[in-house]
Amino acid sequence: MHTTTIEFDEISDDRYGGKALGLAELIRLGFSVPTGFVIAQVRGSTLPDAVADRFARMQAAGASPVAVRSSATGEDGADQSFAGQYDTVLGVDTAEDFAAAVHRCAASVGSDRATSYAGQDGDAGAITMHVVVQQMVDARAAGVVFTADPTTGRRDLLMIDAIAGLGEALVDGSGVSDHLVLASDGSQAVRDVGAVPVLSDAEVAEIRAGALRAARHWGKPMDLEWAIDQAGQLRWLQARPITTLPGDLNEMDTPVAGPSHVYTRCNIGEMMPGAFCPLTASVSGHAIDYAMQMIQVVARAQESYDTQWLQVGYFYGHMFLNMTEGTALSSGILGNSLEQFSMSICGRVVDELVAAPPKPFVTRLINTVRLTSHALSAGPAIRRLGQQIEAFPVPTSRDAAVILRQLEIGVELYCHVTLVHVRSSSRAAVGANVLESYLVRGAVKAGRDESEGQAEAARLMAGASDVESAMMVNELHTVVRTIAADDACTEQFLAAAPSDALTRLRDGDSPGGVALRQFLIRHGHRGYRELCMRDPAWAEDAEGLGSMMQVMLQAARDSTIESPPRNRVDVPGTQTLRLLARLARGGARGREETKSKMALMAHRLKLGYCHLGEVLTDSGRLPDADLVFFFDRAELPRVVGDADISNLVQCAVQRRNALDFQQSLEFEDVSVGRPTPIIARAATIAEGQIQGRPASRGSVEGTVRVAKSIQEARDVQRGEILVAPVTDVGWTPYFTVIAALVTDIGSSVSHGAVVAREYGLPCVVNTLVATQVLRTGDRVRVDGDRGVITLL
Numbered sequence: 001m002h003t004t005t006i007e008f009d010e011i012s013d014d015r016y017g018g019k020a021l022g023l024a025e026l027i028r029l030g031f032s033v034p035t036g037f038v039i040a041q042v043r044g045s046t047l048p049d050a051v052a053d054r055f056a057r058m059q060a061a062g063a064s065p066v067a068v069r070s071s072a073t074g075e076d077g078a079d080q081s082f083a084g085q086y087d088t089v090l091g092v093d094t095a096e097d098f099a100a101a102v103h104r105c106a107a108s109v110g111s112d113r114a115t116s117y118a119g120q121d122g123d124a125g126a127i128t129m130h131v132v133v134q135q136m137v138d139a140r141a142a143g144v145v146f147t148a149d150p151t152t153g154r155r156d157l158l159m160i161d162a163i164a165g166l167g168e169a170l171v172d173g174s175g176v177s178d179h180l181v182l183a184s185d186g187s188q189a190v191r192d193v194g195a196v197p198v199l200s201d202a203e204v205a206e207i208r209a210g211a212l213r214a215a216r217h218w219g220k221p222m223d224l225e226w227a228i229d230q231a232g233q234l235r236w237l238q239a240r241p242i243t244t245l246p247g248d249l250n251e252m253d254t255p256v257a258g259p260s261h262v263y264t265r266c267n268i269g270e271m272m273p274g275a276f277c278p279l280t281a282s283v284s285g286h287a288i289d290y291a292m293q294m295i296q297v298v299a300r301a302q303e304s305y306d307t308q309w310l311q312v313g314y315f316y317g318h319m320f321l322n323m324t325e326g327t328a329l330s331s332g333i334l335g336n337s338l339e340q341f342s343m344s345i346c347g348r349v350v351d352e353l354v355a356a357p358p359k360p361f362v363t364r365l366i367n368t369v370r371l372t373s374h375a376l377s378a379g380p381a382i383r384r385l386g387q388q389i390e391a392f393p394v395p396t397s398r399d400a401a402v403i404l405r406q407l408e409i410g411v412e413l414y415c416h417v418t419l420v421h422v423r424s425s426s427r428a429a430v431g432a433n434v435l436e437s438y439l440v441r442g443a444v445k446a447g448r449d450e451s452e453g454q455a456e457a458a459r460l461m462a463g464a465s466d467v468e469s470a471m472m473v474n475e476l477h478t479v480v481r482t483i484a485a486d487d488a489c490t491e492q493f494l495a496a497a498p499s500d501a502l503t504r505l506r507d508g509d510s511p512g513g514v515a516l517r518q519f520l521i522r523h524g525h526r527g528y529r530e531l532c533m534r535d536p537a538w539a540e541d542a543e544g545l546g547s548m549m550q551v552m553l554q555a556a557r558d559s560t561i562e563s564p565p566r567n568r569v570d571v572p573g574t575q576t577l578r579l580l581a582r583l584a585r586g587g588a589r590g591r592e593e594t595k596s597k598m599a600l601m602a603h604r605l606k607l608g609y610c611h612l613g614e615v616l617t618d619s620g621r622l623p624d625a626d627l628v629f630f631f632d633r634a635e636l637p638r639v640v641g642d643a644d645i646s647n648l649v650q651c652a653v654q655r656r657n658a659l660d661f662q663q664s665l666e667f668e669d670v671s672v673g674r675p676t677p678i679i680a681r682a683a684t685i686a687e688g689q690i691q692g693r694p695a696s697r698g699s700v701e702g703t704v705r706v707a708k709s710i711q712e713a714r715d716v717q718r719g720e721i722l723v724a725p726v727t728d729v730g731w732t733p734y735f736t737v738i739a740a741l742v743t744d745i746g747s748s749v750s751h752g753a754v755v756a757r758e759y760g761l762p763c764v765v766n767t768l769v770a771t772q773v774l775r776t777g778d779r780v781r782v783d784g785d786r787g788v789i790t791l792l
Helices: 018-028 049-060 095-110 112-118 201-218 278-298 323-330 338-346 361-376 379-390 400-445 450-461 468-484 487-495 498-507 511-523 542-557 575-618 625-630 633-640 646-663 729-736 751-758
Strands: 004-006 036-040 066-070 088-092 131-135 139-146 158-164 178-182 188-192 222-229 234-241 262-264 312-315 318-322 670-672 689-691 693-696 699-706 721-724 740-743 763-765 779-783 788-791
Touching (some): 018 131, 018 201, 036 049, 049 131, 066 095, 139 201, 278 323, 278 361, 278 400, 278 625, 278 633, 323 338, 361 400, 379 400, 379 575, 400 450, 400 633, 468 487, 468 511, 468 751, 498 542, 542 729, 575 633, 575 751, 625 646, 633 646, 693 751, 721 729, 740 751, 751 763, 763 779
Parallel strands (some): 721 740
Antiparallel strands (some): 004 036, 036 131, 158 178, 222 234, 689 788, 693 763
């Protein structure tokens, strides 16, 4: 094909490049687009007469000066945008400049930046350059609009960047733009503008409406360029798909149980911190939802197990607890008001929560007896768990269908184990709540503040013997001390990469190696995010466990303390108080024991799913074994079958790409209806203090170490104050190093609080904002008696 001109209304596909097609579609949709045409197949050093004549007709019609812009094949496509990689020439108003501009655009196909952008597999010779010629807009304002947020991947946000005059200063970075982020209802969630805003609210609304209309037409999130001329008319200059988005962050969302239902990350965020793959949601999330529903059934808050996702929700890859469903339980038993229920879950009274109507007294009495008996009689079920889990074999078959059937049996057992853990947790909560209520009433009666009663309850809950998580940390510390006793072994362990150090120690015959193997036999199933089907337990995580042990070993070598002191607390006072303290301690011990059993069952399942992924990869059903974690359980029968699953595999790849974006999202402690991530949290400290909930007594001053992930915690130094969103059992070995613990969420029976009390560490939980307002290096005082962090 020779070089020629094409009118926009002749373009129906992308043979002339994505930019030309985008403009043609906008025109067909009725958008106001500057007049112009396309030069197809730009070649040679001389423009054909027909092209020069077409430009001359534009000049004669007063449509000059013009912008000359590339529209190469592959540019502004679904996979790559090539934004800014090819040349654009503005303000062209003579025949000579026009010819030079066209050839400059054509020559930019082989530029270093375009070749680098395309990658090593790119072939400049295979690209055909077409050129868009359009009348320049005498712009009062110009900019871009994204119908999704390309930085977070959120499709419920719309972003507008606007600058006065031509948009070139925005594209090349030489100008500072107004930046607006609009929520799904059109409200301006972020408004970062200058002293004189570039756009009026009406113009913002007009740009938003046009952009959303384009996105609906294309059926995908779009990136559009626009300009507003001196007469105030909105003109559209470009439309292309956003190429940097991951898969839809909400693709796997569960149904919302009700538009007014209150969801929270509190409580469940301790057990399931961060974002999780779809398989984890449909295994661990399903088990938690099942167990909580069955507790409702026992207490006659519902008749039977209902559809999945009644008690738990899965949104943006995160797990949430449905508090509204929980009020059905609290309204049907004695001594558990809405205020007490919300305090136990969120550490505050949740005003958004509406109580279910209370049932008659006799009904509540009967239900209370049923539920309390169910919780307090969990002992025999707890004792049977070890044998039941041991009887479940980790699949080893090479037949994917056989493996899947075995895993489904394992999921049923996992649901049972989780139910026993929830019973155990209920028993722990009963003890903790009764003890705290007793002491708070005593404090108020004596004219003291409620926080004193809460702090005393936290103190008395310390010292429970044989708490699983504390024993585990002690045994790991014993391994570290064994290494530290050998100077050569210590130097070798600290000098190596964490994974290599751990592997060499584990496989060697040194006393430290022997101690490590014994530790892994007993506790190798534990770890960070241990209910995740994808995240490895310590037995398979040489990098994570090695990093943690290096921090502990360095601290042990630099310290004269032989071992972290265990906190032992005498219980003075009445026989009633001693009984309540013993009940609370026993509940905490049982809760930690069943949590370990739950992690053990999850570990066996994750080993089975890993094996399934390897078998499916070896048979060619999956491109890699890790992808198995990005299917829902309901999809796995198709994956192990014989039907074509290419589309399903592509969906799984997109879900995996979305996980890192989901992981970065944060949420308010409660949400009404579908939870929505925080766009911009106000980071403030009222009068230099953060108020949380006391979980372990004591006061200490020190330097802050903010760690939003277990990986960031690897930098913690002895004596620092660890500030984290939440800590599960995978964090607790660091408690032998730190001076205090502060978390965004949590309660007095959280893993972090339990272990902090064991080691006498001041601990404040449920601050909601500590990781946002504090920075590594800040000096603070942590007052575990009052639940206050003071910035010094």
